[in-house]
Amino acid sequence: MGRSKNDVWVGLFVLVGLAALVFLALQSANLLALNWSSTYRLTAHFDNIGGLKPKAAVRSAGVVVGRVGQIGFDDERFQAVITLDMDTRFHFPKDSSLKILTSGLLGDQYIGIEAGADEANWGPGDNVTRTQSAVVLENLISQFLFNSAAEGGGKSAGPASR
Numbered sequence: 521m522g523r524s525k526n527d528v529w530v531g532l533f534v535l536v537g538l539a540a541l542v543f544l545a546l547q548s549a550n551l552l553a554l555n556w557s558s559t560y561r562l563t564a565h566f567d568n569i570g571g572l573k574p575k576a577a578v579r580s581a582g583v584v585v586g587r588v589g590q591i592g593f594d595d596e597r598f599q600a601v602i603t604l605d606m607d608t609r610f611h612f613p614k615d616s617s618l619k620i621l622t623s624g625l626l627g628d629q630y631i632g633i634e635a636g637a638d639e640a641n642w643g644p645g646d647n648v649t650r651t652q653s654a655v656v657l658e659n660l661i662s663q664f665l666f667n668s669a670a671e672g673g674g675k676s677a678g679p680a681s682r
Contacts, residue, residue, distance in 0.1 A: 559605040560644040561589065564618050569600045570654030572620055572629045578604055580633040585610040588631065604631070606642070613638035617650035629654060 569591065578586035586606035594601050615636030622629050642648070 558608045559586065560608055562604040562606055562642055562646050562648055564602045564604065564648040564651050565594060565597060565599040566602060566618075566620065566651050566653050567599055568653040568656065569602065570620060570622075570629055570656055572602070572631070572654065576628065577630040578606065578633065579630055580610070580612070580635065585633065602631070604648075611641040612636070614640045614642055614646070615650065616642070616648075617652065618648055619652040620654035622655075626657075 572588065572591065574588050574591055576588040577584045578588065586604050589603040589605040592601040592603075593599075612633055613636040615638040617634045617636070619632045619634065620629055621632045636650075
């Protein structure tokens with residue numbers, strides 16, 4: 521009787537531990553976003569979103585003020601359409617801008633808000649027009665290499681020998 525009682529407690533402890541590990545894994549991968557506060561939706565168009573993913577953070581001054589809701593494609597404008605779920609506690613002027621930024625050199629991408637000075641604030645269903653696309657590392661490297669090759673190809677080999 522005593523052994524089966526211990527087995528039940530050990531089994532329960534193992535199940536709780538596994539549930540905690542699964543919760544931590546989902547939370548750290550941004551696959552589980554527990555948010556009990558109310559939100560309002562904004563949309564924004566970007567030329568290039570890089571590796572931005574749904575559930576990515578929307579930050580202002582380093583503080584998470586919302587999350588990326590959905591990512592789609594506009595067939596008429598040939599741009600990415602991002603839906604943002606903004607926390608209702610935070611309000612930003614209508615002339616604020618959105619940028620896709622990266623945490624560290626090769627970290628996750630998120631949307632940064634640069635606040636404007638307009639008196640009117642964004643509201644539910646607004647479309648943000650001031651956006652800056654993601655900086656793609658591969659494009660920067662290829663541009664640097666192309667510029668280096670163009671400069672190197674136009675230089676002479678050196679002074680003529682006598």
